[in-house]
Amino acid sequence: MEVIRWIIKKLWQTLMDKTFSPIHILANRYKVEKVLGEGSYGIVYLCWDLNTSGKCVVKQMRKSKRKENETMYKQETAVLSILNHPSIPKLMETFTYQNNMFFAMEFIDGENLEDLLFTKKKQYQEKEALLFFKELLEIVQHIHKKGVAHGDIRIPNVIMNNERLFLIDFGLSQNLHKKNVQDDFYDLGDFLLFILYSTYDAPSKKNQPWTKELNLQTNTTCILKKLLQIEEPYQNVNDILQDVNHAISDHIN
Template sequence: MEAVRWLIKKARQRLMDHQFSVSEKLAGRYQIEKVLQNGSYGIIYLCRDLNTSQPCVVKQMRKSKRRENVENYAQETAILKQLDHPGIPALIEAFSYEGEQFFSMEFVKGKNVEDTLFSTGQQYTEKECLEIVQKLAEIVCAIHHQGVFHGDIRIPNVLLHNGDLHLIDFGLASKLDADSGLKTPREKLAQDDFFDLGDFLLFLLYSSYDGDTKKGRPWTEELSLHPDTTVLLKRLLGISEPYQQCGDILADMKKVISMLE
């Protein structure tokens, strides 16, 4: 039955969703150079902006997901338009072309952390892990201050390049303001992002783990960490008293990093 559903889904996508080809021009401005991702909710292209001769990223929303995408498209473009941070790709414009909805964004150089960890076998020390997550937490604090909660902080959504870090993909982000109508409390949205920061930190810390991973054995037994790093992780993951404020996370990270120097 699952296989039948999958085949129906793919057939529906082929009928409704037109994928544009390399070298095609979108809206007379964006020349496609490569398809970066063909995801469930959208198709992402690497393009050349003919107005500026600069590379950019263009996201096309799927018609087959129109019911979900109408709200998501409006939300994501509004959030990207609002945010102004060097660690977040800037929105160029939202536009329509041949009955399809798109938006274009600044192209950010870098490799996502998933590829860095699993394709190149990169290993990080405990201090390096904390320094990376500190940069990520600074971005998270900045967007929380503007009432935005990412909701999907994972290793594929973080780019690293020459010491710079970028947080991408705001497709599941939430914006909390008087007009948003969100019923989820601010504290819950914030702590979901904090949990993701903790989970992200664990991924990085395991990059240098060379022991045997045994089913059912917790990370507290497998990883040899500074006691304050363990406390930090437990609070991020909600194992012990969870963090309420972003500033407290940054303060604790700075404290542990200084101890590891």
């Protein structure tokens, strides 16, 4: 019985959540080039904007989950509309087409950091990792000043273009409050660990904590412990930036 219900549910979702194929033109403006990704929230397309003759990203909400997705749709588009930062994609417009909700945003050309680390084996030495991390922190500082928590700071949501960093995907963003500030900070700790581990070559198969596996300077270790709430956590981005600047200075001196 459960299997039958699952099949019926999937068939219903397939019927409701129409995916538009390449060459299809959405709302007489956006020509679909390809599907970039599909999630429970929506379908993301790379499109050609016929009005500007440039590429853009168009996100379609899944009609099968319209009630729950409508709130996320309103939240994400509202957030993008107030975040005016060169390293965050700009919202172009919201629209409906064939009874589906869409929004279009700026296309960020570049390489996904996850691919750079795991496919191309990009490595970041400690000082380089801290400089890179500082750039991300400055974006998060801007977001928090606008009263927004990103909610999903991970390496797949960072794009690199000519050594410049972009933060994307605000689908899980929320209004800023104490808990999700700490959630963003914990994600930042995970993020920093990922890029620091890019130079790690495991000498053995022993499963050891990062404090033993990574040979880091004291300031960097303290930053990670606070971000990961091993020690008294940070309360704001300014304090993190201050400590990161000190850690970078230690590498210079």
